Amino acid sequence: LITAKALCKYYQMGDITVKALQNVDFSIYSGELIVILGPSGSGKSTLLNLVGGMDQATRGELYYKNTPLHNASPKQLTFFRRNNVGFVFQFYNLIPNLTAYENVCLSAEIAQNPLSPGEMLEKVGLAERTSHFPAQLSGGEQQRVALARAIVKNPEILLCDEPTGALDYQTSIQVLQLLKHFCEEYHKTVILITHNTPIAQIANRIFYIKDGQLSRITANEQP
Amino acid sequence: LITAKALCKYYQMGDITVKALQNVDFSIYSGELIVILGPSGSGKSTLLNLVGGMDQATRGELYYKNTPLHNASPKQLTFFRRNNVGFVFQFYNLIPNLTAYENVCLSAEIAQNPLSPGEMLEKVGLAERTSHFPAQLSGGEQQRVALARAIVKNPEILLCDEPTGALDYQTSIQVLQLLKHFCEEYHKTVILITHNTPIAQIANRIFYIKDGQLSRITANEQP
Ligand SMILES: Nc1ncnc2c1ncn2[C@@H]1O[C@H](COP(=O)(O)OP(=O)(O)OP(=O)(O)O)[C@@H](O)[C@H]1O
Ligand SMILES: Nc1ncnc2c1ncn2[C@@H]1O[C@H](COP(=O)(O)OP(=O)(O)OP(=O)(O)O)[C@@H](O)[C@H]1O
Numbered sequence: 293l294i295t296a297k298a299l300c301k302y303y304q305m306g307d308i309t310v311k312a313l314q315n316v317d318f319s320i321y322s323g324e325l326i327v328i329l330g331p332s333g334s335g336k337s338t339l340l341n342l343v344g345g346m347d348q349a350t351r352g353e354l355y356y357k358n359t360p361l362h363n364a365s366p367k368q369l370t371f372f373r374r375n376n377v378g379f380v381f382q383f384y385n386l387i388p389n390l391t392a393y394e395n396v397c398l399s400a401e402i403a404q405n406p407l408s409p410g411e412m413l414e415k416v417g418l419a420e421r422t423s424h425f426p427a428q429l430s431g432g433e434q435q436r437v438a439l440a441r442a443i444v445k446n447p448e449i450l451l452c453d454e455p456t457g458a459l460d461y462q463t464s465i466q467v468l469q470l471l472k473h474f475c476e477e478y479h480k481t482v483i484l485i486t487h488n489t490p491i492a493q494i495a496n497r498i499f500y501i502k503d504g505q506l507s508r509i510t511a512n513e514q515p
Numbered sequence: 516l517i518t519a520k521a522l523c524k525y526y527q528m529g530d531i532t533v534k535a536l537q538n539v540d541f542s543i544y545s546g547e548l549i550v551i552l553g554p555s556g557s558g559k560s561t562l563l564n565l566v567g568g569m570d571q572a573t574r575g576e577l578y579y580k581n582t583p584l585h586n587a588s589p590k591q592l593t594f595f596r597r598n599n600v601g602f603v604f605q606f607y608n609l610i611p612n613l614t615a616y617e618n619v620c621l622s623a624e625i626a627q628n629p630l631s632p633g634e635m636l637e638k639v640g641l642a643e644r645t646s647h648f649p650a651q652l653s654g655g656e657q658q659r660v661a662l663a664r665a666i667v668k669n670p671e672i673l674l675c676d677e678p679t680g681a682l683d684y685q686t687s688i689q690v691l692q693l694l695k696h697f698c699e700e701y702h703k704t705v706i707l708i709t710h711n712t713p714i715a716q717i718a719n720r721i722f723y724i725k726d727g728q729l730s731r732i733t734a735n736e737q738p
């Protein structure tokens with residue numbers, strides 16, 4: 293479904309070139325749950341942003357179903373993101389002047405085959421917080437609305453950047469089970485960033501990132 | 516140093532009253548490292564915001580060195596926050612159009628007895644990112660600048676809301692050791708929110724919060 297060849301992302305900071313990603317090669321297959329694991333600053337968010345068409349590579353190739361993303365126009369990338377990708381960012385997910393329910397509904401409206409907003413909010417345990425605004429929700433509650441908003445679009449690819457970082461163990465398990473269920477039941481591809489190693493157990497394969505490079509890929513026998 | 520009696524925070528949402536905190540009683544002593552532990556939505560950030568003078572209680576009493584905070588004027592609260600409290604929020608800590616170094620310097624400028632900005636950035640492992648803007652830093656790097664910015668003020672009380680939520684194990688340990696060192700060496704009071712139980716090991720005492728109430732307090736023999 294997704295192929296990367298010699299993918300690079302460099303930032304020029306005065307005299308210094310920051311190599312956020314260097315020569316990354318991989319393939320991701322439809323229906324897989326991939327975890328990207330690595331330390332702070334290693335390049336995980338940079339990689340996710342490239343795969344999701346949120347950002348473009350400095351060098352190298354990136355394909356979605358054989359369509360090149362690395363040299364796509366901004367218009368083509370916007371089309372790709374809207375129709376094929378659901379995103380849970382590390383921060384800043386929600387529209388501040390819409391309620392939780394309205395945030396999820398807005399996302400459903402721009403989708404081709406959306407799921408039910410009320411049902412998604414119930415699945416993340418927030419049935420009683422639907423009329424709250426983001427500022428009236430706890431950090432973890434905001435992140436759960438963000439997940440409901442991404443999933444309701446029913447996208448082919450779900451990209452999640454540290455979705456459970458601000459959530460306690462119990463809520464994390466609930467959210468991860470929802471992701472796994474979404475991946476298996478609807479045959480979606482889920483790519484999940486975490487620095488929390490036990491979480492990686494739910495993956496089909498784990499991509500280890502260190503200093504901007506893909507150091508190894510391991511497969512989980514029984515995720 | 517800090518005393519709370521029957522502290523309550525309620526939010527009116529139409530017909531429903533959300534009891535974010537209910538009848539919380541505790542004392543915190545100078546030089547203690549307190550961890551507030553509890554599930555998502557249990558009231559941890561609400562409690563921290565009250566203690567830090569960022570918010571005011573609906574009912575009950577809150578004292579800092581016998582000075583009441585619960586009925587202080589906005590002006591008095593601003594004075595209290597500026598001179599006595601260093602804060603690391605769960606999100607939105609940094610000024611986006613200042614570099615990491617400038618963010619920490621600004622904080623040092625408004626303080627009475629600041630520490631060295633360059634030194635604090637080095638202590639959080641970001642000596643090579645000082646000229647980066649927040650948008651050019653990873654999630655974990657931003658949080659580390661936020662910590663440097665809070666500590667450089669040399670405040671009596673340091674309040675940290677999930678400071679290591681977005682950080683990997685190694686960086687978390689580095690940051691927590693810095694907090695513990697700051698607490699012991701300068702005899703400061705540190706209050707730290709986490710949902711991550713192993714982190715609570717560094718505390719002198721742990722405040723367990725559940726459904727807006729302080730369910731119990733335990734002491735660590737050997738933190
Ligand atoms: N816009 C930018 N300009 C310059 N450097 C950047 C920019 N964005 C990221 N970087 C650098 O690239 C590196 C990788 O960043 P990235 O955000 O991908 O890390 P990460 O693995 O997601 O980290 P974290 O776990 O802390 O979120 C970091 O060291 C960061 O400083
Ligand atoms: N401004 C507000 N208006 C209405 N309800 C609020 C407001 N702020 C917080 N709440 C509610 O109060 C409860 C406690 O919120 P709080 O942010 O203190 O939780 P928390 O323990 O910090 O959670 P997390 O670990 O998810 O950050 C939550 O259920 C939240 O929905």
Ligand SMILES: [Mg+2]
Nearest residue numbers: 337382653654
């Ligand atoms: Mg990141």
Ligand SMILES: [Mg+2]
Nearest residue numbers: 430431560605
């Ligand atoms: Mg919170």
